[in-house]
Amino acid sequence: MRGRRGVAGLASLVVAAGVLAAVVPASAGADAPTQQFPPVNQPGVTQTEINVGGVASKTNPLGGDYAGAFNGVKAYFDMVNSSKDKGVYGRKLNLSVENDDQVSQNRQEIQSLIDGNVFAVLPVSVLLFTGADLLGQSGIPTFGWNINAEWGSEQAPGPQNLFGEKGSYLCFTCPSQLVPWLAQKVKAKKIGVLAYSVPQSADCAKGLQAAFDKYPSAKIEFLDTSLAFGVTDLSNDVQQMKDKGVDFVTTCMDNNGTLTLAKEMKKQGLNAKQYLPNAYNQKFVEENAPFFQGSYALTFFTPFEVKQKPKGLKDYQKWMKKNNYEQNENSMAGWINADQFVTGLREAGPDFTRQKVVDAINAEKNFTANGLLAGIDWSVAHQGEQPQGCNVISKIENGKFVPSFGQPGKPFVCLQLNPLPDKLQSQPTVEA
């Protein structure tokens, strides 16, 4: 009996030694992950790689840094590929195509991505998103910087496979509480609104009008929606605002327009606060510190300047720095896009397909990119406004963004959006 047990024990030892001999060299000596994953028959996917491709308006007449989104994606992929899992499902993530649509060739560059060997399209960071319908029809999971109505707007809901970094649906003409609330908070009484005559800008001005009509915390004293894109002379507008005692100016313009306005305001001594929905650009604000002193800027994500940084922001800054990439709003959009993609990929399971990734993301109720966002509910974010609108409002002081109105660790100011309350909320909720 003893002998049998002894033989059995010896056999166990031999087996254990054999298993150890088989496992130890594999885990200690090689980089390849140990876990085996099922083969996946999807475009752009091999046993070792998952390839994605993106498109940006790298060459554009406005000079904006649209290609920064590529860096955000690459930095995120670098982080995932360097993790203990060495990628996702044993495959490295690879941004294999970086197309430049030169603004006017968006459609054909997107067609080349659809034809090409990529599993998903990210980032999309473009001035004109004219190929959106091709991506919508293709069903390819697509992630991008949501500054175009094609992602989803009051004119048409967005396709289910298109995911913007702050949700997909944007309502340009809808009223919201945000600006009337901010005006009330800074004790503004007379509002000036300036917009270009082009549709997206003019519609944004309509939304502001509707907001102050619904929540008359202050009165719009001056409204100009007839500015030419690229206008350089705002002397007349500023003087009229000055004559009317405007103390808060909100614009639907790009950085070129807001800087021209800020310079003219300073020149004519119009001491009104400016609300800048599109100005989160450290270099731009720092170089123009005297013009933007006391203005307010908006971000949909946790700005770099918060003191208690969530994990997502720490990771972003670490990996952007490690790759020597510039940290800015556009690269942040690319980073969030990549995070959204990888989250969907993981949720889709090891036998993932494009459709499974899309379905997995659309089932998410609260995607925050590790604290970078207040939360996206993808069950509504393609076709309507979320229950709450959450943003971080930063005051510009001495050329720096200073997050305001939130609380330590909770920078987001959230106001009810859907349905809109009848009266302006006296106190917003704050969220991490």
Place this chain on the structure above:
Amino acid sequence: MSDFLNYVILGIPFGCVFALVAVGLVLTYKTSGVFNLAFGAQAYVSAAVFYNTVTNHDWPLLPGFIVAVFVVAPLVGLILERFLFRHLRTAPAIAKLVTSLGLLIAIPEIVKLLPDFDFLQSSVFNPPTIWPNPFAYYHFGDYVLDGNQVATIISTVAAVLFLTALFRWTTIGLQMRAVVESPRMTELAGINADRVSAFSWMLSSTFAGLAGVLLAPLFAQLAAPNFTILLIAAIAAAAFGRLTSIPLAFLGGILLGVAQGVLGGYLPSDSILANGLRPSLPFVVLFLLLLFWPGLRTRSEIVDPLSGVDPPPPGLAAAQRMRALTYATWALGAVVVLGGLYVALFVVSSFWLLIITKAVIFSLIFLSITVITGMAGQISLCQASFAAVGAAGTAQLASHFGFPVLLTMVIGAAMAAVVGGLLAIPALRLGGIFLALATIAFAFMFDSIFVPLDWVSGGLLPTKVPRPTFLGSDRTFLLFALGVLTVVAIGVILVRKGTTGRYLDALRGSETAATAIGINPARARVIAFALSAGIAGLGGGLLTLQENQANFAGNYAPLFGFLWLVIVVTLGSRTVEGAVQAGFAFAFVPEILKALGLSPAYQFILFGLGAITYARHPEGIVEYNKRRSLDAVQRFLTRGRTPPPGAPGERVVAPTPAPAGVGTARVGNPGAPS
């Protein structure tokens, strides 16, 4: 009254900006005979140099200013004169205009490729001012000026005084004007025309450099399109000065600034009128001035009196080749077309199918340039707007009124033809560069007034246009587009061979002689304009169908029209095959560059520099090389034989003199393909 005065005064500083650019334009036209659309690009070069020295390399302002304005700018002028415009002095004004258009497109991209200037490829905020303290403000009663505005006003006034004195009281001023009138006659008087011309270009380029450095801080970013748009807006002021009077151009600039100030003050800023009129004011003013300003209505272009002794340009290669070669060319063409079609329909991916279809559609649009430029000898820079009219008609009638899409495409083309005809009726008597300027004004008016309207562009999203079911497949759609192109191409050939084409030929040869034999120039040109606009509109409709949407910003912005013209005249504006080659070049060159690992921006350099060959080879570089090849082949085939003069099917020499630059009489083998 006090409000009015207030708005007037507010408009003056910006009026000086218009005045500075307008004076520069007039200076260039007066001293070189070139309406220099590249003035903005030259200004951009100096602004970039000033930025690089002062901001990137921390030079003090004064050395940076001197290098940018008094070293680099004259050097650019000298290079342009020595290598380009010296050889164009006796070319028609329209050829010089096209050359400057090519430079406008090429120069900014060339600068970005220079060593140490790659910073221009990304956002460049805050161009520096020449005023030492950019935050200094100067109060004049209730009005405030910043340092850069003071510098601009002082520089503009000083320049006007200096240039007026130069032309009125100095010998060099007189010589500069004389060289523009006729360099050959000036040289007969013992004046070195080359030296005077070089001085003229250096002077005007210095002025462009000054404008660039002074005006760059008006914009938040340093970007070439800013200068181009400002230049186009300032053309109205130059037109007020009849393109020749510096004091009047100055006054025109001030008045334009004042008009903007007054309009901004009195028009309710959220009204429909303000939305349309304020952004488009400079273009509306330019258009009205060209039509009604007495100094322009009767003005003839600067033309060298000795230009009539120039030999006519040679005829088309196709009209000169042997009959056997013609048949061989047809056979080869058929093989290429059928082979290409097979590859397109059965081999290539969706992406390349899209590119090929785009090439076919743009070939159709470019046929409109063949008609207006190749046949009628006129330059139109608003073909993109005509295409936009066709696109808008197609999209809106189909989506909002439920008309069948193919019918709306035809209606859209008809709408564009009507718009083109209506534009031509008042504008065609201008001719030459004045007509070109009128078309620029129209293009920007259309873009500022109509495109922002929801019922034209669709608002936030481009208007969706579903294709008919039988055209649902992209491959079927390619066949359909090819069919449309073929029909229109045959139509263009028939028109050219018909009465209208022959009238236009005659008018290009001698308008006086043509009128004397009973040809109505107005009628022939209105037909050409309407036909050209209709073809562009049809192309716009077809493009809308291909993309399933009318995409104005991406396809029909006014500056696209500039690029289209440059591509067509580079490759050949006189033939149908030239338009087709241009269409394929437009679609394929960016992809070829990408395959070679080069930036797509190289296409602008390629096409821009290609356009500068227009004056020397108005038939296009492809046609030029085709003729050279044909000569070589025919020499080879006929070696050892001397054909009897005028033998049927043998080479025919163009018998009819025609003005250099734009087109020539068609001659030779009537059976030759076009």
